Amino acid sequence: MKKTGMLNREITAVLAKLGHTDSIIIADCGLPIPDQSTCIDLSISLGTPSFTSVLKAVSDDMEIEEITLANEIKHSNTTLHDNLMDNYSDIPMTYISHEALKQKLKDAKAIIRTGEASPYANVILQSGVIF
Numbered sequence: 001m002k003k004t005g006m007l008n009r010e011i012t013a014v015l016a017k018l019g020h021t022d023s024i025i026i027a028d029c030g031l032p033i034p035d036q037s038t039c040i041d042l043s044i045s046l047g048t049p050s051f052t053s054v055l056k057a058v059s060d061d062m063e064i065e066e067i068t069l070a071n072e073i074k075h076s077n078t079t080l081h082d083n084l085m086d087n088y089s090d091i092p093m094t095y096i097s098h099e100a101l102k103q104k105l106k107d108a109k110a111i112i113r114t115g116e117a118s119p120y121a122n123v124i125l126q127s128g129v130i131f
Contacts, residue, residue: 006061010040014110015062018127023104024062025111026055028121032102033111043115051116052083055123058112059088065128067091070098073120080121098122 006012014024025031028051033039042049067088073081074095084093096104104124105111114121 006057008040008042011058011110011112012061014038014040015058018062018109020127020129021065022127023108023124024058024127025105025108026051026058026123026125027111027113028116028118029113030117031105031111031113031122033113034106037105037108038110039113040110041113043113045115046117048115051080051114051118051121051123054112054114056087058125062125063128063130064088064091064125066126067093068101068104068124068126069093069095070101070120070122071095072098076119077121080118084123 002012006015018024027033029043029046042054067084069084098120101122101124108124
């Protein structure tokens with residue numbers, strides 16, 4: 001049994017398979033996930049686990065080259081946006097429309113569904129390299 005880092009075996013497997021520029025998505029509980037996409041559903045109840053707790057655990061184990069958010073988060077979820085700006089300021093962030101973000105779901109290696117119930121709490125994490 002692993003002692004540290006990501007303990008979820010499905011997330012660990014996805015992270016281990018990522019190559020440079022591959023992406024995963026951490027999503028709120030309302031994001032429509034395509035049937036053909038790999039979904040790791042962590043949701044237990046409304047709000048649990050939170051988006052921020054899952055992002056923290058994943059970012060501790062993943063080399064993130066870029067974060068992509070929906071433009072709408074800036075005005076519709078300022079608390080989460082401010083949290084991301086404060087805690088991930090060392091990672092370049094780009095913004096696209098929420099509709100464009102949903103179009104990118106099919107390209108992700110996996111979508112991790114949280115119990116988050118706040119607007120636009122979705123992020124695309126692009127894998128970097130550790131060398």
